[in-house]
Amino acid sequence: MSDFPEFTVRVDQNPYLPAGGREMHAIVSVEARSSGGPGPVAAAAGRAPAAEIIMIDTSGSMSYRGKMAAAKRAARAAVNVLRDGVHFAVVAGANRPRMVYPQGERLVRADAASRRGAVDAVGRLEAAGGTAIGSWLRLADRLFTGHDAVAEGAVKHAILLTDGKNQHESDEELDAALRLCAGRFLCDARGVGTDWDVAELRKITSALLGGFLDVPDPADLEADFLAMTRAAMGKQVADVALRVWTPQQARLRFIKQMVPAVEDLTGRRSESGAQTGDYPLGAWGEENREYHLCVEVQPGDVGRQMRAAWVKLVAGDQVLASGNVIAEWTDDEARSTRINGRVAHHTGQSELAEAIQQGLEARREGDEDTATARLGRAVVLAREVGNQQISGLLDKVVDVVDPARGTVRLKRDVAKADEMSLDTRSVRTVRTRHGDEAGG
Amino acid sequence: MNADQHTPVALCRTCGEPVNERDRFCEECGRPDPTTPKTPPLGTALPHASRRPAPGGALQAPDPVPRQARSPERASGPTPPPGEGGAAGGPCVDCGGGAVGADGYCEQCGLRQPSGREHVEAEAGRFGAAVSDLGLRRSRNEDAFALAALPAGVCAVVCDGVATAPGSEEASRLAAEAALDVLTARVTAGADPRGAMRDAAARAGEVVAGLPGDPDSSPACTFVSAVVDAAGITVGWVGDSRAYWLSPAGSCRLTTDDSWASSMIEQGAMSAEDAWADRRAHVLTAWLGADAGPLDPHVAAFRPTGPGLVVLCSDGLWNDLPEPSDLAAVALTGREGPLDAARRLLRAALDAGGHDNVTVAVLRYPPPGPSRERGR
Numbered sequence: 001m002s003d004f005p006e007f008t009v010r011v012d013q014n015p016y017l018p019a020g021g022r023e024m025h026a027i028v029s030v031e032a033r034s035s036g037g038p039g040p041v042a043a044a045a046g047r048a049p050a051a052e053i054i055m056i057d058t059s060g061s062m063s064y065r066g067k068m069a070a071a072k073r074a075a076r077a078a079v080n081v082l083r084d085g086v087h088f089a090v091v092a093g094a095n096r097p098r099m100v101y102p103q104g105e106r107l108v109r110a111d112a113a114s115r116r117g118a119v120d121a122v123g124r125l126e127a128a129g130g131t132a133i134g135s136w137l138r139l140a141d142r143l144f145t146g147h148d149a150v151a152e153g154a155v156k157h158a159i160l161l162t163d164g165k166n167q168h169e170s171d172e173e174l175d176a177a178l179r180l181c182a183g184r185f186l187c188d189a190r191g192v193g194t195d196w197d198v199a200e201l202r203k204i205t206s207a208l209l210g211g212f213l214d215v216p217d218p219a220d221l222e223a224d225f226l227a228m229t230r231a232a233m234g235k236q237v238a239d240v241a242l243r244v245w246t247p248q249q250a251r252l253r254f255i256k257q258m259v260p261a262v263e264d265l266t267g268r269r270s271e272s273g274a275q276t277g278d279y280p281l282g283a284w285g286e287e288n289r290e291y292h293l294c295v296e297v298q299p300g301d302v303g304r305q306m307r308a309a310w311v312k313l314v315a316g317d318q319v320l321a322s323g324n325v326i327a328e329w330t331d332d333e334a335r336s337t338r339i340n341g342r343v344a345h346h347t348g349q350s351e352l353a354e355a356i357q358q359g360l361e362a363r364r365e366g367d368e369d370t371a372t373a374r375l376g377r378a379v380v381l382a383r384e385v386g387n388q389q390i391s392g393l394l395d396k397v398v399d400v401v402d403p404a405r406g407t408v409r410l411k412r413d414v415a416k417a418d419e420m421s422l423d424t425r426s427v428r429t430v431r432t433r434h435g436d437e438a439g440g
Numbered sequence: 441m442n443a444d445q446h447t448p449v450a451l452c453r454t455c456g457e458p459v460n461e462r463d464r465f466c467e468e469c470g471r472p473d474p475t476t477p478k479t480p481p482l483g484t485a486l487p488h489a490s491r492r493p494a495p496g497g498a499l500q501a502p503d504p505v506p507r508q509a510r511s512p513e514r515a516s517g518p519t520p521p522p523g524e525g526g527a528a529g530g531p532c533v534d535c536g537g538g539a540v541g542a543d544g545y546c547e548q549c550g551l552r553q554p555s556g557r558e559h560v561e562a563e564a565g566r567f568g569a570a571v572s573d574l575g576l577r578r579s580r581n582e583d584a585f586a587l588a589a590l591p592a593g594v595c596a597v598v599c600d601g602v603a604t605a606p607g608s609e610e611a612s613r614l615a616a617e618a619a620l621d622v623l624t625a626r627v628t629a630g631a632d633p634r635g636a637m638r639d640a641a642a643r644a645g646e647v648v649a650g651l652p653g654d655p656d657s658s659p660a661c662t663f664v665s666a667v668v669d670a671a672g673i674t675v676g677w678v679g680d681s682r683a684y685w686l687s688p689a690g691s692c693r694l695t696t697d698d699s700w701a702s703s704m705i706e707q708g709a710m711s712a713e714d715a716w717a718d719r720r721a722h723v724l725t726a727w728l729g730a731d732a733g734p735l736d737p738h739v740a741a742f743r744p745t746g747p748g749l750v751v752l753c754s755d756g757l758w759n760d761l762p763e764p765s766d767l768a769a770v771a772l773t774g775r776e777g778p779l780d781a782a783r784r785l786l787r788a789a790l791d792a793g794g795h796d797n798v799t800v801a802v803l804r805y806p807p808p809g810p811s812r813e814r815g816r
Contacts, residue, residue, distance in 0.1 A: 247550030248535070275548070297550070300534075305552040305579040307545040328579050 005032040005236050005286060007313050009323035013343065017329050018336040020299045023253070024308045026325040027342045028291040032284045034236070048238050048283075049151035051087040051107055052229065053140045053185075054078055056100070056125065057162040058092040063127040067163055067192055070218030072122050074225035078159065079118045081229050082110040087147050087154075090118050093136040094129030095168045105139070107147045130168035133204065134177030136160070141181045153239075155283040156185035157232040158208075159225065163193045166200055174200075178207040186282050188228050190215050191424070194416040198423040209282035211261060214424040216417035234285035237315050241278040242291065245310040248275060250297045252309070255279060258346040259290035262353045262427040278314070290431075292346045293325065302329045345385055349429045352381040352390065356426035360397075360419060368410060372398075376406035387430045393422040557581040557609075561779065566808050567594035568668070569779035570801035571786045575756055576794030578603075582661075583754045583799035584612040586620035593669030595623045596801040597640070599661040600681050600754040602727060607651055607659030614651070615644035615661050615728055623667060633667040634739050637676035640665060641728075641737035645678070648728040660729030663737070664695060664752050668803045672743035673750055678735065679727045680755055684764050686771050687748025691764035694740060694750075698726035722755070744805060749781060752801040757785060760792035771802065778802040 013026035054075050062068045075090060082088055087107035090100040101118040102108045137158075144156045166174050181187075187208035189201050192215045205212040215221050242265075246252050257263040269277040281289070295309050309325035330336050359374030375398050382390040383403060394400070396418040398408040532538040538548025545552050558581060563569040570585040582601030588594070597616040601608030619640040626636035644663055651659045662679025673694070675683040680697040696702055701721035704710040715721060726732065749771055761767050770788045771781040782802040789798040 247546075248538070248548045250550065300551055303574070303576070303579055307550040307552070330577065332577055 004315065004318075004320065005034050005284060007032050007284075007320040009311065009313060009321040011311070011323040011325055012340055013325060014335075014338050014340040015305075015326040015328045016332070016335040016338070017299070017327055018333070019302050019329055019331055021327075021329065021336065022296050022299055023294060024297060024325060024327045025292065025294050025340070025343045025347075026309070027258070027340070027346055028242075028293055028311050028323060028325075029288065030242075030291070030313060030321070031288045032236075032286055034286050048236050049085070049154040050083075050233065050235065051144060051147050051151070051154050051156045051185075052078075052082060052232060053089050053091060053107075053143055053158040054225075055091045055093050055097070055136050055140065055158060055160045056122075057094075057131060057164065058098075058125055058127050059094050059129055059131045059162075059164055060127055061164050061193075061195060065193065065218060067218045068125065068127045070221045071161055071192070072125060074161070074221035075122045076119045077222045078225040078229040079110075079115050079122070081226060081233065082115065083233055084111055086110045086233070087150065088114075088118070089143055090122055091136060091139060091143075092125055093131070093133065093160075093162070095132050095135075096129075097136040097139040099139075100125065105142060105146070107143055131162060131164045131166055132169040132173075133160070133162060133166045133200075134169050134174040137177045137181050137187070137204075137208075140187075141184055144185050155232065155235040155238045157235070157283070158185055158187040158210075159228055159232075160187055160189040160204070161221070161225075162189070162191060162196050162201070164195050165197045174204075178204065182207045183280060186210050186232075188212065188232075190221065190224055190228075191420070192216075192218055192221060194420060198420055202424075202427075206263060209280065212424065214417070214420050216421065231285065232283075235283035236285050238283050240281045240284050240313060240315050240320070241272075242281055243272055243276055243278050243312040243314045243319075244293070245276045245307075245312075246295055247297060247306065247308065250295055250308065252277070253294040253296050255291055255293045256350060257281075257289060258292045258349060259288065259429050259431055262350055262429060265291075281313075288431075290346070292343070292350065295325065297327055300327070300329050302331050304329055346429070348381050348385040349387070352378055352385060352387065353426045353429075355381060356390070356394075356422060360423050363397075363410065372408060372410055375410070376408040378406075379403055379408055380406040385430065389425065389428070389430075390422070393418065393425060397422055552579070555580065555609075557584075557613075560585075561783075562587050563779050564589040564594050564596075566777070566804070568596060568801060568803035569777070569782050570596060570598070570752075570799070571779070571782040572799040573786050573790070573794075573797065575797050576790060578797055580609055581797045582609045582612055583756065583797040584616045584661075585752075585799050585801050586616040587801060588620055588624050590624065590627050590667070590669060593667065593807040594803050595620065595627065595665065595667045596752055596803055597623070597644075597663070597665040598681050598752040598754055598799050598801055599644070599663050599728075600679070600756075600797070600799070602660040602662075602724070602729070605653065605657040605660045605729070607653050608661055611648045611651055611659035611729065612661040614647045615663060618647040619644040619663065619665055623665065627667055627669075633669070633671075633674035634676075634741055637665060637667065637674055637739045638737055641676050641678055642735060645728045645732065645735040649730040649732070651730070653730060658730035660727045660732065662698075662724065662754070663728055666750050666752055666801075666803060668750055668805050668807060670806055672741055673805055674739065674741045675750075675752075676737050676739045678737050679724050680722065682753055682755075682758050684751045684753070684767055685742065685744060685748060686751055686764065686768040687744065687746055688768075688772060689746050689748070691748075691768040693764055694742065695738065698738075699724055748805055749778070750803040750805055751785065752803075753785070754797060754799040756794075756796035756798035757789045757800055759796065760789050761785075778804055 008031045010029045011026050056071050089107050092098045092100045101121040108114045140158050188210040189205045189212040191201050201212045254266045265279045268279050272278040297308050305328045308327040312322040313320040355374045355378040359371050362370035397414050401407040532546035534551045535549035538546040540553050541547050558574045560572045564587050570587045572583050574581045585598045587596045597619045599612035599616045601612035622640040622643045653659045662681040664677040664681040667674045675694050677695045680699045683694040685692050700723040701715040704715040705712050770784050782800045785800045786798050
């Protein structure tokens with residue numbers, strides 16, 4: 001296991017609490033770097049065995065607007081960047097999933113011949129039928145399970161493309177499939193066109209520790225698939241968890257991933273020892289992620305110091321890095337009232353995602369007052385956290401009258417794609433410069 | 441507030457697990473600074489030093505075996521009473537149930553245990569005494585002192601750890617200890633106190649510079665020391681810890697700070713009032729530490745004409761009582777013993793807010809003669 005990336009943990013917080021203060025916030029930044037130094041050779045040496053499944057929606061609606069042709073190009077591109085030795089399969093999804101390549105229910109080892117075979121098979125895909133995503137995921141799970149004996153500890157990654165809602169099975173069936181698959185493999189998803197459901201895709205990728213994006217223009221699919229596959233190929237360790245120790249009498253109020261996207265991990269805790277719980281973080285390559293942790297502690301006397309949380313990054317029983325969240329009670333108001341800049345930034349990003357999702361929901365339900373208020377708030381927050389992409393997307397949904405006070409008017413005619421784009425990207429955050437303390 | 445993970449370079453001194461060069465805590469057992477040699481939690485102060493001044497009160501011929509002169513004093517160094525100070529592995533003094541990890545935090549309730557340095561007092565016979573206190577606003581005491589009787593007098597060292605640099609708590613303690621070792625050995629062997637003072641500061645500087653630390657913030661501390669004997673007073677310093685002379689006939693400061701404010705005033709660039717009001721006022725221009733550059737300690741010698749007290753202190757005292765006359769009013773009024781004077785000065789700093797750690801050493805001049813040195 002010496003070829004794990006080198007992990008570092010950094011904790012940003014204001015450790016000072018006022019007398020009687022209970023709530024401690026901290027930003028935990030995790031960075032993974034290839035231990036072998038830069039360069040493709042070192043990176044390849046550090047790679048974990050990997051398995052990749054590409055799931056293409058082939059429901060009837062895919063035949064419109066060139067979606068099928070774009071999906072084929074994207075799938076071919078993904079197959080072509082699979083590195084030798086990776087086990088893979090291509091699956092077509094409709095009312096029932098169907099193996100595209102190989103023909104039997106199994107994964108095949110990537111090499112020049114199998115990549116060519118998969119590319120040919122993808123070219124023969126035709127669109128027909130409905131959408132039952134739960135059944136596609138179950139097939140993927142069976143394929144990965146069959147592969148487990150071959151490569152223990154492999155990074156198991158799936159790519160899911162859909163253009164529609166999950167109409168040909170019940171919500172319960174999808175939920176049951178997600179419960180089955182959660183923790184078994186990772187899944188990134190793309191929604192193409194405007195007939196898919198943002199909340200549904202969010203639920204799927206959230207359960208399967210992946211990300212999702214909207215691709216309004218099918219022509220952009222290929223680049224997206226390439227990026228997702230390359231990222232999956234770069235993973236070096238399959239199952240990493242954040243192990244959090246908290247004092248007895250303390251309560252972990254929440255732990256959220258904040259970078260690259262907002263994802264609440266609080267409910268994913270599994271107890272892992274006395275006063276410790278593990279939160280699965282999925283596979284890691286060379287990358288940075290940030291987490292916002294909030295713990296409620298029993299107040300200590302002024303002048304006392306407490307370890308409010310001890311976070312460790314673990315792979316199996318191996319501790320990769322760790323950091324301390326400290327609380328210290330003071331009667332110096334200047335200290336206890338200072339807000340750590342990075343905590344403030346991420347608090348703003350969380351609230352921004354919430355305001356957008358609530359505003360859009362209210363708008364769909366015809367509650368214009370709530371929609372105006374929440375989206376107005378989002379305009380203010382997007383400016384505060386410097387999220388220009390979100391600001392730009394908000395401009396397509398509301399007319400901003402006063403950006404500083406958040407006075408907005410809902411636009412009458414909003415393109416469906418713009419609304420979906422705003423909803424999808426509401427959770428994607430921007431990074432701040434390390435050490436930025438300019439909060440207040 | 442981060443614990444970095446790098447290539448393992450050493451084994452933890454507590455549990456033997458591999459640790460990385462820049463680890464501030466051992467991953468396995470949680471010990472802070474796992475590659476730093478483990479040292480007893482106390483040992484800076486040398487109370488009730490066993491050595492008596494040589495008969496006659498004057499400097500005698502050098503001790504033929506200086507090493508022996510040091511060993512009984514070292515042996516008398518204080519250790520925390522059992523059960524106090526929340527030693528690693530012992531039960532937590534707060535929740536009673538949890539074990540305390542090597543880094544001082546309870547494994548159950550998370551509270552950091554007292555280190556034993558919250559309040560420390562020591563006496564060197566009737567020659568001098570020192571007090572160090574956490575103060576009212578800080579969570580740890582990064583000040584340290586060391587104190588010892590000499591054959592014909594007393595010597596003391598006060599160091600103030602730089603709070604912004606991790607590891608400075610250790611730095612101040614080790615610096616004070618190392619400097620005292622040099623001073624007692626050299627002066628007992630008959631060396632000129634001024635030379636001994638330079639050697640002591642240099643040794644303390646080496647010790648601090650050798651501590652493991654972040655290249656951006658090495659452990660660091662200030663330094664002030666004094667040797668008081670019948671021949672007079674010798675002080676040495678680096679940084680902004682100070683020495684004062686307090687006497688009924690008149691009091692004065694014996695040191696000039698190595699600080700931004702001092703240098704502005706000295707250069708005539710700013711008025712004292714403006715310089716001290718600037719937020720850079722306390723920025724040090726010299727200190728002990730790996731990032732300190734070549735060490736050039738100040739050394740000065742005085743021979744007062746009448747009796748009085750030499751006070752060494754950290755800025756936790758002089759910030760609130762900067763004027764020699766203010767210190768004299770507190771130190772010289774009341775019971776005469778140096779420990780009482782040191783405690784009164786500490787009380788005054790705490791009454792003024794206790795914003796920082798407070799450390800005061802009080803040394804009597806001239807050293808009391810042997811005829812009055814009975815019954816200790």
